[in-house]
Every structure is written in structure tokens, then in C-alpha cells.
Amino acid sequence: MSRLLDAGLERLTAILFRMGEIAEETVKLSISSYLMGVDVCDKVRFLSETLVSMNVDAEDKAFELIAKYQPVASDLRIIKSYIKIAHDLERYGRYAWDVTFIQKRLAQSEKCEDPSKIIEKMSRKVTDMVHTSIEALRSHDAELAKSLAVTENKVDELYFRYLDLSAEAPVPTKCLITNVLAVRYLERMADHATYMGESIVYIATGEKVVLR
Amino acid sequence: MTDDGATKIETKNLSVSFGKVHAIKDISLKMPRNHVTAIIGPSGCGKSTFIKALNRMNELVSDVKTEGEVLIDGKNIYDESCDVISLRKRVGMIFQKPNPFPKSVYDNVAYGPNIHEFYEKKELNKIVEENLRKAFLWDEVSDRLNASALALSGGQQQRLCIARALAVEPEVILMDEPCSALDPVATAKIEELIRVLRNDYSVVIVTHNMQQAARVSDYTAFLYLGKLIEYGSTNDIFENPKSELTEKYLTGKFG
Numbered sequence: 038m039s040r041l042l043d044a045g046l047e048r049l050t051a052i053l054f055r056m057g058e059i060a061e062e063t064v065k066l067s068i069s070s071y072l073m074g075v076d077v078c079d080k081v082r083f084l085s086e087t088l089v090s091m092n093v094d095a096e097d098k099a100f101e102l103i104a105k106y107q108p109v110a111s112d113l114r115i116i117k118s119y120i121k122i123a124h125d126l127e128r129y130g131r132y133a134w135d136v137t138f139i140q141k142r143l144a145q146s147e148k149c150e151d152p153s154k155i156i157e158k159m160s161r162k163v164t165d166m167v168h169t170s171i172e173a174l175r176s177h178d179a180e181l182a183k184s185l186a187v188t189e190n191k192v193d194e195l196y197f198r199y200l201d202l203s204a205e206a207p208v209p210t211k212c213l214i215t216n217v218l219a220v221r222y223l224e225r226m227a228d229h230a231t232y233m234g235e236s237i238v239y240i241a242t243g244e245k246v247v248l249r
Numbered sequence: 250m251t252d253d254g255a256t257k258i259e260t261k262n263l264s265v266s267f268g269k270v271h272a273i274k275d276i277s278l279k280m281p282r283n284h285v286t287a288i289i290g291p292s293g294c295g296k297s298t299f300i301k302a303l304n305r306m307n308e309l310v311s312d313v314k315t316e317g318e319v320l321i322d323g324k325n326i327y328d329e330s331c332d333v334i335s336l337r338k339r340v341g342m343i344f345q346k347p348n349p350f351p352k353s354v355y356d357n358v359a360y361g362p363n364i365h366e367f368y369e370k371k372e373l374n375k376i377v378e379e380n381l382r383k384a385f386l387w388d389e390v391s392d393r394l395n396a397s398a399l400a401l402s403g404g405q406q407q408r409l410c411i412a413r414a415l416a417v418e419p420e421v422i423l424m425d426e427p428c429s430a431l432d433p434v435a436t437a438k439i440e441e442l443i444r445v446l447r448n449d450y451s452v453v454i455v456t457h458n459m460q461q462a463a464r465v466s467d468y469t470a471f472l473y474l475g476k477l478i479e480y481g482s483t484n485d486i487f488e489n490p491k492s493e494l495t496e497k498y499l500t501g502k503f504g
Contacts, residue, residue: 107463113488
């Protein structure tokens with residue numbers, strides 16, 4: 038016999054999984070368009086706002102389940118973590134929007150060259166991290182979640198390398214500032230991927246780890 | 250749990266059987282002083298038998314056999330030298346159903362002190378007031394101390410029983426599902442009282458209400474089929490139980 042709580046948990050999980058799909062789509066669209074110099078700001082903004090509204094739904098559902106069923110043990114760990122993960126997914130969307138917004142606002146949606154190719158490398162790694170975090174969410178796979186720590190370190194290295202290079206530029210241009218902000222947003226997305234990883238490890242094992 | 254002198258009650262390989270029925274099987278557990286320890290588990294798991302072994306209440310049932318030790322402050326209460334009357338004075342008990350004597354509110358609280366010692370009326374008045382206050386009942390009954398205890402509400406009767414237990418100055422208070430016959434408001438009052446009582450007493454509570462265990466206790470022991478499955482801090486047990494059986498019971502997947 039299934040528990041009354043199970044139907045609620047299924048609904049909450051469905052919201053999270055759908056958020057995961059939208060978040061991944063949003064991040065991919067934003068990053069690839071940035072690299073090509075294509076304006077997708079309005080579309081990404083719409084997707085980001087969808088994630089904001091779904092985060093509210095997830096939070097409402099989670100608190101409803103806590104109020105109605107006073108969950109404990111693995112149920113409690115899932116609900117507590119899903120509240121945090123819904124926020125992380127919302128942030129993916131927000132940073133994706135920030136990337137497209139700054140490109141539109143400062144660089145008039147032009148492609149900003151990066152001879153160092155660091156942004157391209159970071160983009161690939163961050164896209165992978167977002168994908169991995171969502172896969173780990175679907176499978177509650179603690180090992181997969183822990184693997185995010187390694188990639189996050191590499192993203193950080195690239196981020197600081199790009200900042201150092203930018204600091205040496207003789208004249209700050211609009212494109213340089215746009216790129217600096219874009220790598221900052223990418224670095225924040227990577228952080229949220231590791232936060233998600235930490236939550237997934239906690240769900241699966243009860244262990245509170247720091248993956249950064 | 251490590252023993253740093255903080256243990257009030259310790260059971261060592263405690264087993265209890267009634268005839269051929271083994272109700273408790275080889276339980277070793279340390280319960281700290283000035284804390285609340287909750288015993289949880291499905292019906293028939295041995296919770297009540299376990300708690301009743303802590304002040305030898307099981308002996309009121311015929312055909313009972315108790316093996317192992319129950320140490321209170323390091324002394325085995327099953328030693329022949331142990332005086333059961335003074336043991337039960339030190340280890341008071343509150344039952345599932347409030348069971349005040351069919352006497353006045355005042356007499357219920359005064360009864361215990363009176364049979365142990367002679368008190369002047371003035372001293373007795375003080376004891377009655379003090380313990381009714383400790384049980385958070387004084388404000389509700391101070392103007393009807395001579396009324397029958399049976400006229401009180403269920404929750405008030407249970408707090409009166411707590412006042413009665415406190416009046417003989419126990420060190421340990423055992424509670425066997427103390428709120429199961431009470432409404433939510435009366436339950437909340439008893440739960441608040443339990444949290445205050447731990448400042449002066451060591452409390453062991455049996456409850457089938459898991460949320461109650463989570464709210465009032467510092468440590469929780471999960472019993473299943475007479476065995477101790479898991480014991481630890483209440484936060485750990487309710488957030489991240491180590492045993493799959495505990496996890497299943499807490500999340501309502503069996504029991």
C-alpha cells in the first residue's frame with residue numbers, strides 16, 4: 038500500500054525533474070548563443086522566469102508535505118534537499134539570462150572574441166556540469182554527484198586564468214568587460230552544480246559533504 | 250554513547266520473558282542523566298516491558314523472568330539487597346491512562362510524601378503547591394484543591410499524576426505512552442512539561458507517536474521484536490538512521 042506522502046513526493050519530484058530539463062535547455066541555449074554572438078535574451082529570460090515560478094511551486098509543495106506529514110529520515114532528507122536543489126536550478130536559469138543580458142546590453146549581442154579560448158573551454162565544462170548535476174538528481178547517484186568537484190576545480194582554474202589575462206589588457210573594452218562578466222556567471226553556475234551535488238550526496242547517504 | 254559519568258541508567262544484556270514469550274532480548278543501553286530518552290517501535294516490540302524493567306514493575310506479573318542487569322547510578326536494581334519500595338520512590342512512573350486516586354487533588358499529591366514520612370500540615374501544603382507548580386497545574390487547580398481529582402480533565406489528571414510522582418522526589422521518571430489518551434492541547438502541555446522536567450530528572454518515555462519522540466527526546470532507541478535495533482541521538486535517528494529497519498519504520502513503510 039502506498040503512503041499518502043508518496044503521491045506528494047512524486048508530484049514534487051516531477052516538478053524538480055521538469056525544472057532540470059528546462060534549466061539544462063536554458064543554459065545550453067544561453068552559452069551556445071553567447072559563443073556565436075546570437076541574441077536570445079528574450080527567450081532565455083522567459084525560460085528563467087519559468088524556473089522562478091516553478092521554484093515557488095516546488096517550495097510550496099515541499100512545505101505542504103512537511104506540514105501534512107511531518108516526514109523523517111530519507112523522506113525528510115529528500116524534501117529538505119529538493120527545496121535547495123529547486124533554488125539551484127532557478128539560479129542556473131538566472132545566470133543563463135545574465136549571460137545573454139550582458140551580451141545584449143554591453144556588446145549589442147556581438148560575438149566577443151576570446152583568443153585564449155578559455156571561455157569556450159569553461160563553457161563546455163559548465164554545460165557538462167549542469168548536465169551531470171541533473172543526471173545525478175534523476176538517479177540520486179552519490180558517486181556521480183561527487184565527480185562534480187573535480188570539474189568545478191578546473192572551472193575555477195580557468196576562471197582565474199581568464200581574470201589574470203584580462204587584468205593585463207591595456208584598455209578595457211566593452212567586449213572584455215562582457216567576457217569577464219560572462220565567465221563570472223559561468224563560474225557561479227559551476228558552483229550551483231556542486232551545491233546540487235552536495236544535496237544529492239546528502240539524499241543518498243545522509244552524509245553532509247562540501248564538494249567545493 | 251561513551252560513558253563519561255553521565256549515564257543514569259544502564260541495561261546490560263537485559264532479557265525479559267513471560268513464560269515462553271521472550272519480550273526483551275539481550276538489550277544493552279546507556280541512558281544519560283538529565284536527558285530524555287525515547288523508546289520507539291511497533292506494537293508488541295517490547296517497549297513497555299523494557300521500561301517496566303527499569304523499576305521492576307514487570308514483577309507484578311506472574312511467570313516473569315528477568316536476566317541481565319539494570320544499573321541505576323552503577324548499582325544493579327535486581328540485586329537481592331535492592332529494596333523495591335525505595336527503588337520505585339527513586340524511579341517514578343506515569344502510565345498511558347491517567348490514574349489519579351479517587352481522592353482530592355490535594356490528597357493525590359500529599360499521598361506519597363505522607364506514607365514515606367510524617368509532615369506538619371504547613372510543610373505538606375508547601376510540598377503540594379511546589380509539585381503542582383512543577384507539573385504546570387497549580388494555576389488551574391489552586392482554587393479547588395479539595396475537589397475530586399476525578400473531576401479534572403484527562404490532561405489535568407495526567408499532570409496531577411506527574412505531580413504525584415514528583416512529590417516523592419524521584420531521580421528518574423518513566424513514562425509509558427503518557428499522552429496516548431489525551432487531546433492535542435493536553436498533549437502539547439505534557440510535552441512542554443517533559444522538556445522542563447529533564448533539567449532536574451532523567452526521563453525515559455515510551456511512545457508510539459514518533460513525532461512526539463522527535464519533539465521531546467534527546468536520545469532515541471528503536472526496538473523491534475524485542476531487540477534493540479538502533480540507538481543514538483534523536484536528531485541522527487530521525488534525520489539519517491543507520492539501520493534499514495529503523496528507516497522503514499520511521500517512514501511508515503512497515504509497522
